[in-house]
Amino acid sequence: MTTPDAHRHDTRATHRGSRPAVAAAALAAVLLCTLGNVTAAPAHAAGQVGAGQPVAADCPPALAEKATCYTGQDSNGASYTMAVPDRWNGSLVVHAHGGPGLGDASDPARSTEDLERWAVMVDQGYAWAGSSYRRGGYGARMAAADTESVRRLFADRFGRPERTYLHGQSWGGDVAAKVAETYGRRPGAYDGVLLTSGVLGGGSRGYDYRVDLRAVYQYYCHNHPRPTEPQYPLWQGVRPGSTMTSAGLRSRLQECTGYASEPAERTASQQRNLDDILAVTGIPERTLESHLRFATFTFRDIVTNRLGGRNPWSNRGVRYTGSHDDKALNAGVERFSADPSARRDLSYDSDLTGKVDLPVLTLHAIDDPTAFVEHEAAYRATLRGAGRGGNLVQTFTKEHEHSSLSDSEYANSIVALDAWARTGRKPSPRSLAASCAAFDVTYGEGCFYDPGFRPSSYASRVRPRPGGLAWPAMTAAQERAWSRIDGVGIAP
Known part of the structure; x- marks a missing residue:
């Protein structure tokens, strides 16, 4: 089953009880059924790394003469694909795909298809790693754990990259943002985040x-x-x-x-x-x-x-x-x-807190027909609410698509994020619009930035629900039970 994303194109359960321990036990029992038995085992735990090691595989045609590609499956059953360019610049892009697809098992073809789709990253000298996730169906924290897993597997096989960047597309934008919030505070894990056409309103209101x-x-x-x-x-x-x-x-x-x-x-x-x-x-x-x-x-x-x-x-x-x-x-x-x-x-599974301490760059078509551009306003408000608004630069283009924007813009975006992470000099929408022309010499797909555009509020496009989002909070015991099951307990 596909969704609006052109390439197959999202919860935690709890019962009310008088004592946190009772609620947590009930929660854990339900989650084992509803979340597909997501485990907390790290992909690099003792005795498991060998089974998940990448093996050489054919690259997509666009990269056949430019990179060496690898495939594998991590200890949780998530298939993945990696690519290391012949002229590797030492940095890695970890990709979170959109969707979600609705198959029961991990689809090995998905990560390979996305590598072909995002070959521009490898063409720019970045290694690339993407997970197909351990199963289809919704689960942002599950997908985030599998994205973190493929980063670890890459580092185990090829050594720690000089810099590591997250890239999330569509629903994968929510996943990548969740990875940044959940794992991004660990030293050396990630250095920046690129979110393209992101579904950033979170599951509780994003649909x-x-x-x-x-x-x-x-x-x-x-x-x-x-x-x-x-x-x-x-x-x-x-x-x-x-x-x-x-x-x-x-x-x-x-x-x-x-x-x-x-x-x-x-x-x-x-x-x-x-x-x-x-x-x-x-x-x-x-x-x-x-x-x-x-x-x-x-x-x-x-x-x-x-x-x-x-x-x-x-x-x-x-x-x-x-x-x-x-x-x-x-x-x-x-x-x-x-x-x-x-x-x-x-x-809890898919909404974002805004607590990300990394440079975050977004790219979104103003006329995106699938993830409306107002998702960016929701994300901007989330980061500002968390006191992290200074970590965010948002760019918008006059394109009319969701799943595929100009390669010139994608190349411009990842290189600009890399420069921001390395130098600390924050780009602006205007500087990004200006720098794109140099990449368009290579890719010739055009640069369509509108540096003066600012999206209206999410509520201006999507009717708010009366009563807002005030829902009962989890107890500490309930949250610990959730974490043990959904994979957020991956050890540092």
Whole structure:
């Protein structure tokens, strides 16, 4: 199952109890089921390194004459790919991929595909290492642990790099930011972070526009589920055990909106449904199907597989506007409220604290149709709230894509981050816009920076949930139980 990311394109559970120890025990039992048995064992623990050692493999065609490539699997079952350029500059880029994909096992092809996609990093002289994660499905802390694992394996095999940089793309932006917060304070682990097209609003609010899409779609279309099919609450995405496929979902979307047809071929009813859905949700027509897929299949993964059937989503009190009849829409749309423990658990797994003490550079298309550029405003507010706003430089381009921006800009970004980490001289959006031209001589894909752009607040694009994000905090005992299971206990 794919998501809006073009290359396959996210919780912690707790029960209320009178004593922290009782709550922690219940939490641990649930998590062993919902989080896919994520372990805390370090990839480099005694007796395990040999099994995870990289072995030589064919490089993608773009790097065949420029690097030596390696593949392997770490002790938790996460497949990975590495590349060391023939003219290595001594530094390493550790990559966190987007998605998440929804397979049960680690897909070895994923990290190799991403190496090909990000060959520009290796072309610039950086070694590259990327994990496919130990399983598909949501789990930012699981993915962060596997990303840290591949860094350690690289250092074990090739020696400690001069500098190590994190790169996260799409949902991988959330993962890489989580790596920086969780492992980045350890001396010598990481020196900087590059986040491209990042989903940086966190799981607890970063998908609210898809929550709205799921409810608004059903109000207009009445076919997901159909009245003749078993009914279920929409926050499940799709009911557990459903055999619906991506093709089946596309068929229902086409039936209701004619989205895949030329406008002249749509019925009046289809056109009105499409117009209302797009106007109310603010989702671009070109990515409507991919967002609905996420709100169907990835929501099922989060709710059913990761949260034990508990609901982390809410649209209670949200007023929808922009349709041909807002009064009828708001009266008829399905409403639901989040289970506080589920919302908290999703937040703990994937929300960001902003407590990162490394240089962080972001790159985002203003017209990103998948991870709206307002995610950057959410991340900026998070870092400022943590007193780390000075560690962040954000850049924006006039491009219209999510999964692939200009290689000239990617090369410019990683080299600028490297210079910032080495010299302490912070770049600016204007200086980055100016320096890109030198890389475009090589890559010729263009430089599209808009150094004066600043995104509006996240709430300006995504309707806030009444009541905000005030959910019960974990006790210390509950948090320790979570950490023992989800992999954050990797030893230094």
